[in-house]
Amino acid sequence: MKTTLLAAAALAALATAAHAQDSHAGHDMSGQHAPTSDPQGPTDPHAGHDMSGMDMSGPATATDDAAPHAMTSALGPFPMSRDGSGTAWQPDASPHMGAMGHHGDWMTMGHALINVVYSDQGGPRGGDKAFLAGMVMGMAQRPLGQGTLGLRAMLSPDPFMGKSGYPLLLAAGESADGATPLVDRQHPHDLFMELSASYSLPVGERGSLFLYGGLPGEPAFGPPSFMHRLSALDSPEAPITHHWLDSTHITFGVLTAGYVQGDWKVEASRFRGREPDEKRFDIETGALDSTAARISWNPGQNWSVQASWADIKSPEALEPHHDETRFSASGAYLRRLERGGLVAVSLAAAQKNRQPGPILWGVLAEAAYMPNDAWTVFGRAERVDQDELAHGHGDPVTVGKLSVGAIHDWTLRPGVKLGLGALVSAFDIPSPLKASYGEPSAGMVFVRLKVG
Numbered sequence: 001m002k003t004t005l006l007a008a009a010a011l012a013a014l015a016t017a018a019h020a021q022d023s024h025a026g027h028d029m030s031g032q033h034a035p036t037s038d039p040q041g042p043t044d045p046h047a048g049h050d051m052s053g054m055d056m057s058g059p060a061t062a063t064d065d066a067a068p069h070a071m072t073s074a075l076g077p078f079p080m081s082r083d084g085s086g087t088a089w090q091p092d093a094s095p096h097m098g099a100m101g102h103h104g105d106w107m108t109m110g111h112a113l114i115n116v117v118y119s120d121q122g123g124p125r126g127g128d129k130a131f132l133a134g135m136v137m138g139m140a141q142r143p144l145g146q147g148t149l150g151l152r153a154m155l156s157p158d159p160f161m162g163k164s165g166y167p168l169l170l171a172a173g174e175s176a177d178g179a180t181p182l183v184d185r186q187h188p189h190d191l192f193m194e195l196s197a198s199y200s201l202p203v204g205e206r207g208s209l210f211l212y213g214g215l216p217g218e219p220a221f222g223p224p225s226f227m228h229r230l231s232a233l234d235s236p237e238a239p240i241t242h243h244w245l246d247s248t249h250i251t252f253g254v255l256t257a258g259y260v261q262g263d264w265k266v267e268a269s270r271f272r273g274r275e276p277d278e279k280r281f282d283i284e285t286g287a288l289d290s291t292a293a294r295i296s297w298n299p300g301q302n303w304s305v306q307a308s309w310a311d312i313k314s315p316e317a318l319e320p321h322h323d324e325t326r327f328s329a330s331g332a333y334l335r336r337l338e339r340g341g342l343v344a345v346s347l348a349a350a351q352k353n354r355q356p357g358p359i360l361w362g363v364l365a366e367a368a369y370m371p372n373d374a375w376t377v378f379g380r381a382e383r384v385d386q387d388e389l390a391h392g393h394g395d396p397v398t399v400g401k402l403s404v405g406a407i408h409d410w411t412l413r414p415g416v417k418l419g420l421g422a423l424v425s426a427f428d429i430p431s432p433l434k435a436s437y438g439e440p441s442a443g444m445v446f447v448r449l450k451v452g
Contacts, residue, residue: 071107074141074150075200076208076260082298085228085249086194086218087210087256087267091334093301094230095342098139099415099452105142111452112136113227114157115236121167123440125184131161133236134448135193135227147201154195158188159280169427169442170399172388173243175318178278183388186238190280192216193250207261215283216276217254219269220294221310223330223348225249230334230344231366234376234407235423236446240399241382244350244362245328248292248310250276252284265296273313273323289313305331325353342370358396360385373411378423379404389433400428407448419448 071080075087084090098109114134121127137154164176168186176182196214203209218225225246226232226239239245251271258267273290294308312324330348337343345367352360366380380403387396405423412418425442 074148074198075210075212075258077202077206078260082304084224087212087220087258088218088222088224089265089296089298089304089306090224090230090332091302091304092298093334093336097452106140107142108138108140110138112449114449115446117166117236117444117446119166119168119237119442119444121169121184121440121442123169123438125437126169126440126442127167129166131166132157133161137194144199147199150198152194152196154193155191156189156193159191161188163188163278163280168237168240169437169440170240170386170389170401171238171242172386173247174275174316175278178317181318181388188280190216190250190276192283194218203259207259210258210260212256212258214251214254215285216250216252218249219251219254219271219292219310220256220258220267221248221269221292221308221326222246222328222350223306223332223346229332229346229366231332231346231368232378232380234368234378234421235380235403235405236421236444236448237403237423239364239366239380239382240384240401241348241350241362241364244326244352244360244384245330245348245364247275248312252276253286253288255288263298268293273315274317275315277317302335303331303333322357323355325355327351341372344368358385358387360387360396374409375406377406397430397432399430399433402426405444409450415452417450419450421446421448
């Protein structure tokens with residue numbers, strides 16, 4: 001019954017959003033217009049710190065026309081809007097959301113996104129739960145010597161949902177208590193999602209060398225993590241491909257070196273392979289025993305593609321003798337629409353080779369459509385080869401999931417929005433699992449506070 005009500009709410013929201021597309025087609029999204037400056041950013045690595053033309057008397061959102069494209073990244077002479085999570089790239093045309101400030105030589109940015117969610121996962125293996133999720137992040141950068149120093153911090157309220165996380169059918173990975181695998185649940189992220197520093201030096205007019213370190217941080221593997229992808233930002237649920245594409249985004253010990261030349265980047269990381277333990281409020285340490293490498297290319301303002309590899313030592317605490325090799329490839333597309341809207345699409349595939357164990361594939365397609373600054377419609381389709389859904393490793397089976405949803409935002413004040421959203425999910429479950437799963441459906445309703 002609960003799932004039915006959630007489905008009705010989400011479908012009603014989708015219908016209203018579709019109507020809003022027509023009735024508000026001419027809405028002026030002043031913060032979403034296409035950039036007018038050089039998409040490659042200034043060639044002077046310090047030029048982005050000149051914010052004399054901006055009104056800094058109060059917080060300004062980085063989606064303002066000039067803001068994201070007037071500043072360069074801390075990692076090189078390219079627009080800050082290209083920065084995703086860790087050192088990953090996204091399309092240059094992306095709106096870089098955040099409240100910005102300028103304090104002497106320091107440029108700062110802050111952003112918060114907090115969801116209060118009720119999840120109802122149907123069927124014999126489902127469950128329901130209300131929980132808090134999201135992130136609060138801040139960054140600062142300044143010229144230092146011949147280069148640029150960057151600092152970033154990101155915190156999450158996820159630990160307050162409890163060690164067992166929240167119900168999410170077909171998800172698996174990590175442990176709830178250090179003894180029991182999580183199956184059909186999404187683990188909470190740690191309180192400290194990123195505490196990192198970087199330093200970059202210019203090489204010629206369009207190049208840079210950079211060093212990035214985090215405790216925790218994100219190694220050079222995969223696309224930007226799901227809570228940072230523009231195609232996934234408005235959905236409160238984690239993808240079931242999380243442990244294929246981006247579960248390394250909270251790594252307690254990572255060191256990355258990279259080289260940027262124009263629209264290309266090559267980088268390599270040494271990092272701690274072990275997933276975070278069940279103690280979600282602490283800082284962990286350990287040997288940098290794993291390796292990752294990634295090549296990224298932004299062929300134009302609207303595109304970003306990457307291919308990456310990782311050799312991960314003993315990622316799971318419950319299976320310390322199992323290593324993993326992962327490969328991933330992904331592409332992201334983002335376009336500002338003529339009347340002020342936005343569309344973002346991501347496609348990704350990854351292979352997880354457990355040693356010893358089978359080779360498992362995960363594939364994801366997700367998209368978000370924002371017809372104006374009040375409505376967003378989003379969706380995600382996934383297929384994964386899973387061998388953990390029988391509560392213990394068995395023969396791999398291929399499962400699928402489709403989620404669609406919508407959110408409506410109300411502006412409370414400049415840079416602060418309150419949103420109400422819902423989503424529904426359907427599943428493709430093969431016959432070996434039908435007896436335990438039945439024919440489930442699932443849904444979520446959520447309230448979101450967005451600052452910056």
